[in-house]
Amino acid sequence: MTPSAVRRAPHAPSLIGDADLPPARHFIDGTFVEGSTDRVIDVVDPCTEKIIARIPEGTAEDIDRAVGAARKAKAEWARHVPKERSELLHALADRVAEHADLLSRLESANTGKPLAVSRDDVAMTVDTFRFMAGAVRATTSMAAGDYAENHLSLILREPLGVIGVVTPWNYPLLMAAWKIAPILAAGNTLVLKPSEQTPLTTLKFAELVTDLLPSGVLNIVNGYGATAGARLAEHPDVDMIALTGSVASGRAVARAAAESLKRVHLELGGKAPVVIFPDADLAAAASGLRVAGFWNSGQECDAACRVLVHESVAERFVEQLVDEVRALVVGEPTCGEDVEVGPMVSKAHFDRVCGYLERAKKDGVRVATGGEALDGPGYFIAPTVLTDVSEGAEVAREEIFGPVITVETFADEEEAVRRANDVPLGLSASVWTENARLSHDIPARLDFGTVWVNSHLVLAGEVPWGGFKGSGYGRDLSIYALDDYSRTKHVMHNHGC
Incomplete structure (x- = not known):
């Protein structure tokens, strides 16, 4: 839809x-x-x-x-x-x-x-x-x-x-x-x-x-x-x-x-992994990504754009995430205080984001919601969730910088950390878990300048902002x-x- x-x-x-x-x-x-x-x-x-x-x-x-x-x-x-x-x-x-x-x-x-x-x-x-x-x-x-x-x-x-x-x-x-x-x-x-x-x-x-x-x-x-x-x-x-x-x-x-x-x-740039463990509050994570993935229409270097969710809860999480994303209000800024998603900033950037979506479809990625441009005028793209994303896929590694979240699955902690780090960028990431050990251990192993636990895209003037790697x-x-x-x-x- x-x-x-x-x-x-x-x-x-x-x-x-x-x-x-x-x-x-x-x-x-x-x-x-x-x-x-x-x-x-x-x-x-x-x-x-x-x-x-x-x-x-x-x-x-x-x-x-x-x-x-x-x-x-x-x-x-x-x-x-x-x-x-x-x-x-x-x-x-x-x-x-x-x-x-x-x-x-x-x-x-x-x-x-x-x-x-x-x-x-x-x-x-x-x-x-x-x-x-x-x-x-x-x-x-x-x-x-x-x-x-x-x-x-x-x-x-x-x-x-x-x-x-x-x-x-x-x-x-x-x-x-x-x-x-x-x-x-x-x-x-x-x-x-x-x-x-x-x-x-x-x-x-x-x-x-x-x-x-x-x-x-x-x-x-x-x-x-x-x-x-x-x-x-x-x-x-x-x-x-x-x-x-x-x-x-x-x-x-x-x-x-x-x-x-x-x-x-x-x-x-950034390509922020969102690592969701099976004990996480899935509803809170989906609600958090509604904001963190689509704030400023996803034109965010620290957007929550790349979900890595444990395979045992992936189906349930995707359902909740899709429900949240489908409820987003897309519109011009003059159309009410409830508008959440606006256009891409330019025609060139609009074409770039659309290109990622078209190539992903050809590569067999499944569009759970969105996945296409909206009728003009303007450079609007429907808020999108992509699933069945394979390891190393273009949309999982490169910064799309638009209203797009990709979803991958993992089987254990080692795989989650390895795949989260397997991108050339290292600006930000988040970890979602109720396990105290995981909440300390996993952020320490992630190669990103900021790592949130059970939140994403929260900033304060008192704390530093910047990344590693690319x-x-x-x-x-x-x-x-x-x-x-x-x-x-x-x-x-x-x-x-």
Whole structure:
């Protein structure tokens, strides 16, 4: 059974008006500026396929200008004491909170997200700035002392300088905040390139906080990764490049950064296994996956997308999961608070996800529900559960990044761990069991940066986020992010002479 149609509201008021849109320009040295060429990029509403804005296509020249502004501003910003940086971050949080409704509507208009998802993004954006505002005033390090005779050692934490940032299309505002907040807290300046598909809330953020930020501390250049992003990664005056995006983008950035030996921070893809043991609360697991597998339409690097369930309870679990998935409400964000699943972000991504589904069917994978595109306009795909998925199947190993959950079975603990780890990515996973031993033993054996037990997709600003293997390196959120965006200096004083 597949939902017959997308819920639409053709006569509903538009989410945004022209006055809600940000300036369609770059933001450099504290002001919005025109690009170096006349080329523009269309920003498309994925629900209607209509153009809602056009932004300038940034060039290497635009990046150079932004890096120059960030470099000019870095010394003064680095001299601000933690209290001053903290107060500015709190002011940024206040400004985002003040305009939460506008930012939520703008995010949904640009991405097609249900409003519940966009509101959650904005709320965590506020929390991210508030956490970093507090954390920067409570940093710790090795105690000063004599570690060599007659020599006093001091450990200093210093800013890195200018940070280049590339953010993805699935969480435009939130992923920008995950980078901006710790980068500024640590005393750095930055140049950020948002996804060319979803730049609107990042630009709006800059417009809303222009009066709060010193000129040049935050700069935003629109454009494509192959030009603007590549120049940012290779730029000799950029001290670190931080990217949230695909594995392919991560490889490209790391290669470009290698020439100047700049630091690299990568948060890349995921293929999260959900390991369900026979004693698990199956109803709770199915209900949890309704959210964790389809939040943001499954366009999640940490989505609960790959179920490994014990063979003795597989049939019963699949029935419960399918019931939950069939109850999901697919629709445009203007169609009610109960809409849970929106469109894919673009035609290209829609075609990519559909391609995975078509190949899976040809390979003998069974579609328990969904498995097809929904009638347009828009890039909607029915929430899908695939079963009879064999070990090593394409849909079980590669990141689909859509509203698709695959189901495999296992016979014992060893097989569950082996198969869960048998993917090139290592961002997140979850284990579902009521057994205390399993709840500790299995997470310790899983090669993933975050492992939930009896839940999935729960985040907090106080704890680190990042992966292993092909999912990259470096940590977002928590005090570990502050460490990533700063450097350690040892100063030793000879006091024996």
